[in-house]
Structures are given as structure tokens and as C-alpha cells.
Amino acid sequence: MSALIATRNIPKSVALVAQQRKDPAPSKMTYRLQRLWLRKYVRPIVQIWLPVLGLALFVWMLSSNEALRTVVQEKFNDVRASVAARPELTIESISIPVGSVDLVRQIDGVIDLALPVSAMNVDLEAMRQVVQNLSAVKSATVQLSSSGQLVITIEERIPRMVWRNGNRIFLLDETGIRVAEVPRRAVRIDLPLVIGGGADVAINEARLLYALAAPLEERIRALVRVGERRWDLVLDGDQVIKLPEFGAQEALRHVIAMQTSQQIMDWNLSIIDMRDPSRPLIRLNDAALKALSDERYATLGEPV
Amino acid sequence: MIDLFETQRDMRHRREAAVKRGTVAVLDIGSSKIACLVLQFVPESTLGSSDVTIPTMGSFRVTGVATTQSRGVQFGEIVDMNETERAVRTVVQGAQKMANTRVDHVIVSFAGGRPRSYGLDGVVEVEHGEVSERDIGNVLASCDVPPFGQGRKALHALPVNFTLDHKSGLKDPRGQIGVKLAVDMHMLTVSGTPVENLLECLRRCDLEVAGLSFSGFVSGVSALMEDEQKLGAAVVDIGGGSTSIAVFIHNHMIYGDAVRMGGGHITNDICQGLRVSVEVAERIKTLHGGLLATSADDRDLIEVPNPMAQWETDRRTVTRAELIGIMRPRVEEILEEVRARLDASGFEHLPTQRIVLTGGSSQIPGLEDMASRILGRQTRIGKPLRVQGLPQAATGPAFSAAVGLALHASQPQDECWDFEVPLDRLGTRRIRRAMRWFKDNW
Secondary structure (H helix, E strand, O other): OOOOOOOOOOOHHHHHHHOOOOOOOOOHHHHHHHHHHOOOOHHHHHHHHHHHHHHHHHHHHHHHOHHHHHHHHHHHHHHHHHHHOOHHHEEOEEEOOOOOHHHHHHHHHHOOOOOOEEHHHOOHHHHHHHHHOOOOEEEEEEEEOOOOEEEEEEEEOOOOEEEEEOOEEEEEOOOOOEEEEEOOHHHHOOOOEEEOOOOOOOHHHHHHHHHHOHHHHHHEEEEEEEOOOEEEEEEOOOEEEEOOOOOHHHHHHHHHHHHHHHOHHHOOEEEEEOOOOOOOEEEEOHHHHHHHHHHHHHHHOOOO | OHHHHHHHHHHHHHHHHHHHHOEEEEEEEOOOEEEEEEEEEOOHHHOOOOOOOOOOOOOEEEEEEEEEEOOOEEOOEEOOHHHHHHHHHHHHHHHHHHHOOOOOEEEEEEOOOOOEEEEEEEEEEOOOOEOOHHHHHHHHHOOOOOOOOOOEEEEEEEEEEEEEOOEEEEOOOOOOEOOEEEEEEEEEEEEHHHHHHHHHHHHHOOOEEEEEEEHHHHHHHHHOOHHHHHHOEEEEEEOOOOEEEEEEEOOEEEEEEEEOOOHHHHHHHHHHHHOOOHHHHHHHHHHHOOOOOOHHHHHOEEEEOOOOOOOHHHOEEEEHHHHHHHHHHHHHHHHHHHHHHHHHHOHHHOOOOEEEEEOHHHHOOOHHHHHHHHHOOOEEEOOOOOOOOOOHHHOOHHHHHHHHHHHHHHOOOOOHHHOOOOHHHHOOHHHHHHHHHHHHHO
16 A cells, blocks of 8 residues: 655755745735834834843843853953063053153153053053152153154253252242252252242242342342241341232332432341331341441440 | 725724824735835925926825735736735835835725626705705715615715705705705725625735725826816726726716726737747737737737747747737727727716726727727826826836825715714714724824
């Protein structure tokens, strides 16, 4: 007995010929899916929310499994290390094109890089901050050149004044920021001297006063900040011009005028007190007082 | 009759909802091709630029067009549901893809079902002296319906003309004062089975039918000029499997019929006459077909491809005159049948008797002359009106039914069931209507 219609294996080529004309109609499933796809809310769900959900699920799975996380972390570290080890990324030298020898030495001390090092392991911004924080540096840029060189370009602060505060002597720039500390005032004898606490804050006024006092330039010893409030201009021969808290420039101008007209500073004075601008006072020095008393004694016959 | 009313009313509601929502598809199911247009209804002001004045109709834009070879359809009726379903799926998917929108509602036209026309009339007394909406409902409901046969359904029921106290030719008698209101109605019935098959087929494609039209009627809407529709004209839509006829006057269809012959039969004749396959015959027909033989045609040789030919000597040629000799009798037969139907319709009583030929087979060269000789009247080939966004490929006469459906969807003519049904005939359906109103609005 055998089946009425025998089964047989149709060769593939024959089957292909049989369905040569493919049905252009979409299958019912395709048709329905396409119509579903054309619904307004389906597309954002499939294209945005499902991937987001999947990603969130993946991340959550990763973070909840300790072993998996360490494996991923190690793998990541390996890959990072292998990339960092590439010769294209190594820093071989540091160059500082501008800057005084002293400053360059200072910068070298601040950035401690064990060269050669990979650029991926160097935080350039942090390095820039470190260099920037040096007192002598006004601004700094740190660049990585293509030839494996780390270029640090700096703009130095230029010292304008010497400031003695207690036992310490600093150099200040025009805005009153400390540039450096020096052991002795004689190191920068070319710069004017200011003394006293708070002098760095009032450095601008000090510069103006120095400019006004130009006619007395050879005689000026220092500008002394008194009580962090007002200035005393100290000249050689222990002469002091006391200036008021407000209107110090006017007062100094007054003194300079008196100097030019009457050579007041050549008198035997120890102090010109301008603290009350409407009522300037002078104090004679010891020699003048003695001479005065001597003279008075001679004329009046009585001691002072 | 009530269930038909309800179906049609449902369709009407769905169409309104779809138009309100903005997207509706029209589907022309023919014997040779199935065409689908996706319409996007837009506010009038945004249509086109103001400096270009192309005469266009309707406040919609065609955003998707697709056609496919029809399968499983004969004489405009579905004979193989699965095949037709596949073809509809193909065409709807194509149009959806082009429009990039999903369509849920389709308006369908078809030519099958042996349409038959009836003229109905009804008379009622006006209730309150002034004709109100309810009087119109009453007069429409009072129409005498002849026994149109078991299993047939009314596809269209168009109130053509209202008469109020011997004053005829009224379009909208509402608000007018009179005593006796009469209506002339044109009803087109088709056999129910093809319609049910069609609805079932579309239901299988997950589409909701929002309207069903006779293809001759919608072809007339798009292919007839406005004055032709007003003064009287007939449109003859020669399709692939059937030729539908519709007579228009006063912007209304007053007669519809279909001849169950079309371009497919011409192809068949060529097939048999030249002993070639259907595809080849179709190709020969479209490339070389004609109806009026001249002496030059005797010398015009058409090569007939022969799949069995192996040698140069096996090549076979026929003259164009021979081809014309094959095509001509069939076209004559179709046109004579059309003339018989037109004669039966009383077409000769219309003030103007323009005949417009449209449909795919109207593109046969020489058809115009032949038709005017056989039908005895002025004829022209009608192309569908231009609508926004329709690609050039879909502007030929073959698309007049599809375009007409689109126009019909945007400016529907009032049918009998669009009017209020008198209360005594409505019965318990009021609750259902109220429910539907809730559903539509919330």
C-alpha cells in the first residue's frame, strides 16, 4: 500500500521557478504592523522610550551586580591604559618659553611630572591652575603641542614697589599683589618702599603720592601706612610729612608747593603735620629747639 | 429598508467624523485596477499660493496615491475575496506610505451589482404652512418604493426635485410657504451580495467604510463640467470589466446603469484573435490599439512576440488594420449596449445631450468619433477635474472615478437618509442615536 499522492523532494531551483512572480501584496501581518507603525503614538514609544527603557535597565543591571561591575571597570581600565600607552600621547618635555629664571625654577618645582607621561593622565586645567596660583604669575596657558611637548606660556607680574610688613619684605605689583618675598630691601633698591600693615591694599594711592612727591625724590625714604588708615611720608634726616586719611594728595601737593616756594624741607623740621589740612603744624627738630632756647636764653635771660 | 437606512446613515456619520479628523481614503475598486487616494482635508485658506490660479475643487489635498492591478474582481464584483483583499492591502499600504499617515476610513466606489434606477415620488401636506426639515423628512419617507426585488439594496437615493404647490424645480424648499409638498427621488439599487462581499473584504483589511458609491455617479462628478451637469449630460465610464452609465441633470444623477463589458473584453478578443497571452494583448492594445482603420494601417506592421520562437523566421507580425478589425466589433458592441441603455433612460428628452466618455478604455484612439456615430450625439473624452496634490500619473481618464469620489467626499450631495426620519418611523432607534451622538462628541 502506498499513499495516493506520493511526497517528493522538490529541488530548490524548481521551487524558485514556481514562485517566480512574487505576490506584491503585503502579508496580513506586515500590513497590520505597518498600520500600527503609522499610529501617532507608536513611533515615539518604539524609537525613544523603548531604547531609553532598555538602556536604563541595562545600566541598572550593571550597577546592581558587583562582580559584573568590577569586570567592566577592569576592562575599561585596561582599554584606557592601552590607549594611554600610545606614543602619540606621551609628553616628553616641558617648555616654558618666557619667564625669568627664578620663575621658571619655581614653576618646575610646582609641577611635578615624571616625564615621559601620557597626556591622558595629565589634567591640564589643574596644572594651569597650579601655575596660575603662583604669586608671580599673572596668567598662564598650558598647551600640548603635537610633538609631545607641554608648552606653558605665562605672563609675569612686574614688581612695582617694595613693601616691608613687620620683618618681612615683599615685592608688590601695581595692584598690590605680592610678586615675591625678598630677604633685604637692598635687593630692589630701584623700587620705592612702602611700610606697614595694609599698605598693599592702598598701593594705588601710594603710587599717586610717590608721583606727586617727585621733587623730593632723592630724599624720600619710605611711605609709611599708619593704622592701616593714612600715610606718612618719611624723608631722610628723620623728617616726616603726616598726611590725612582723606585728601592726602591735596595735602602733599600743598607741602610740595611750600617746598618749591620756600624750601620748607630744608628747615630744621622734624614733622610737618598735615592731618588737619586747614591747620598744618610743624615740629622743629632737636637742634632747632636747642638753638631757639639758646637764643631765647640769650635775649631774655631765662631758660625755656 | 430600515437596515439599509441605518447602514447608510452610519456611513454618513463615519464620513463626517473622518472629514472632521482630516484624513480619509477613497478606494476605486475596478475590474482592471484598484486605485487609492489619501485625502487630507485642510482649511480653505492654506490651499496653494494665491498668485497661481489653477481651477481646483474641494478643500482637500491628495497626499497619497497608489494603484495596483486588480485581482479577483470581475464585472466590478468580487469573485475571489482573498485575492481582492491582497490587492486592497497592497494599494492601501502604498497610499499610506506615500501619505505617511494611517487611514481608517475609506470611501468606496464600485461598478458591479447590476445597478438599476428607479424614479420615486412622494406627496405630503405641509404641517405648519411653512416647509420645515420635518416636512422634508416626511415627504421623503412617503415615497412609494416599487418592489425592486429580494436581496437588492438601495445604493443611492437622491432627492432630485421638490415641488411645492405646482411650483417645480425647487432644490431646497425649506422655509417656503405652501400646502402640498412633493418630491421626485432617484433611487439606484444594486444586488446586495456584491455589496456585502465588498464590505466584508474591506472589513478584513481593518478599514471602516465611510461611504459607498456607484462608480458612474462619481465619474460624472469629476468628469462632467458644471454646465453639463446642470443642463443634462451622460457620462459613460468604460472600465476594465464593466461600463457604467450615469445621466445627470440639475446637478443630480437621474439615471444609472452598467453594461457588463469593458476594456478587459477587448483584451480578451485580441488574445484570442492573435493567439497571444493576456499581458501581450494588453500591451498591444495600449500601444497600437485603434478603432478607425486608414489605408496606412494596412502597411503598419506590429510585431507579435512569440515565446516559442527560436529563429529569426519565426517572427510574427500583424497589420494594425487587423488589430483594429479585432477591437472594433467589441467596442461597437459596448457602445450599442450603452445606446440601448441610454434610450431606455429617456435621455433624449434632456435639453442638452452631451455624452462624456471616461474611464481607462476611453483612451483608445478614435473612440470619440466612433461613439458619436453610434450614440448619435456629441461626445468628448472626459478627464477628471484637477485636484490639489494629485500626481500627473493619476490625472488620466482612468482615475475619474477615484477623483470623483474625492470630490464627492468633500462636497457630498444630500441623500435621502441624510434627512431627519419622521418620528413615527424611527421607533426605538432614538436612544441608539443619542448614544451615538455621545460617542461622536466625546
